[in-house]
Amino acid sequence: MAYTAEISRTNPSCFLFIIDQSSSMADRYRDIRRPKADPVADVINRMLQQLVIKCAKSEGIRDYYYVGVLGYHEHSVNSALKGILAGKEFLPISEVAAAPLRMEERVRRLPDGAGGLVEMPVKFPVWLDPVADGGTPMVAAFTKANQLIEKWLRSHPNSFPPVVIHITDGESTDGPPSRQMQLLTEQRSSDGSVLLFNLHTHTGNIESLSFSGSNSNLRDPYAKLLFDNASELPEFMLNVAEREFELKLPQGARAFVLNGSIDLIITAIEIGTRPRLQLK
């Protein structure tokens, strides 16, 4: 059965985030009035933080995961991590943990026990700053992703399959990326194919579509392309969606969001980054 490999230090798995950093990411979400690039960077930072914490044990960090973050914008596809991690491709989660760019102090609202909320200062590690610059070279981004994943799978042939999370707000400016997306989801470990999440975000006031099982509602060829190349959510992710997000998704539901708000993008990433099994 696919997607059952144990995730351990001797058989780690990996996540690759591919982030659209083109100039349209500077447009503001209507509800929160922030440029899209800002909360998207926040989301990736929070996901990295959660992965680190998940792997933290009393003696330190256990390298259950390797993580890569690719950013693509005008003429460039590169690791989006900065500081001493700049330029690194896949990193063991312990190296990510050790080198945030900086620690920020943020505010978290927590229940005060009397029905209200109380604001608590929390440490927020930042690895990734928002970028919004120029075109959308999606073909180049997925070509690079294919190279990284191929290399990863060569050294981890029996791993839990890599999960690739692609966040974008626009159309490719260097040609149709379908072939490269297809090649990506055809790559596999002995435990199953690479899982690709195509998450499209929009500033708002437009109907969103998420996790559907069919492309029949999609008129736009570009939306169809993102849908067609997104993976079907495996059984355990359908279970996560139902158990933790009260989303009863049909068999065949795709790892796909169109015109999603930032909250919908977060939900999709959460569904994609919860391990099937308890980490051991």
Place this chain on the structure above:
Amino acid sequence: MIVMLKYTYRVQSVQKAGNHPAENEDAYLTPASHKYDQSDNILRFALADGATEGSFSKEWAEIVVQGFETLAFGPFSLAATVASMAEDWRQAVQHKPLPWYAAEKLSAGAFATFVGLGIDLQNGMFQAIAIGDTVLFNIRRDQLISSFPITDPTEFSNTPSLISTKPEYTAQPPGGGSYLSGDIQPGDILLLATDALAHFILMETHKNGKSKVWKHLQKMLYTRDDAAFKTWVEARRRKNQMKNDDTTLIMINF
């Protein structure tokens, strides 16, 4: 004349394959590991399985089983006992500055599943408390007469009830913590097993009503060396009959 029940016991624990023995997050209490209190004639055993998702889980599992020696675990005292043990855990783990992720993880708390067993040797009775999927089996005349708190292999899940350093996460009776009492007769066997082995035992007995897996375990624990149990567990893991997880067995024979 009062006739005290006689007993012997054995314990074996094997860490998850791929881990160092020091990373085994199962913890147990046996009469050998504490000062047997002659005054109440209660023999105490406990077994806890620290949840891997938490950090400092081994420390928590250890505090819980040691706590069972002296603290009250009844339905009306459980909440206060857990709070007091959680304070001990915080004292034990907050002794040095921690990196950001360790501090964050610490604030999420530690979790364990747990079975505590008190045996009244004089009256031939036992009382047990269980939270989660660490299981107590009672075998009499070569038949499994009870398994507690889980009776069916399908009841094991990735989200068992837990005893936690965060009071809001500790399962409270009657939903999570449950209690059992019963009699003990000479010849009885009580087994305490963490989830991987407990699941295996229940699968075996459900699959084949005549399965006598405890006979095999007894022979192994009493007549062979310490490595035998480890070898046996590893073979079950290789055949995918047993989940790769920390695995502990306490066998008490009367």
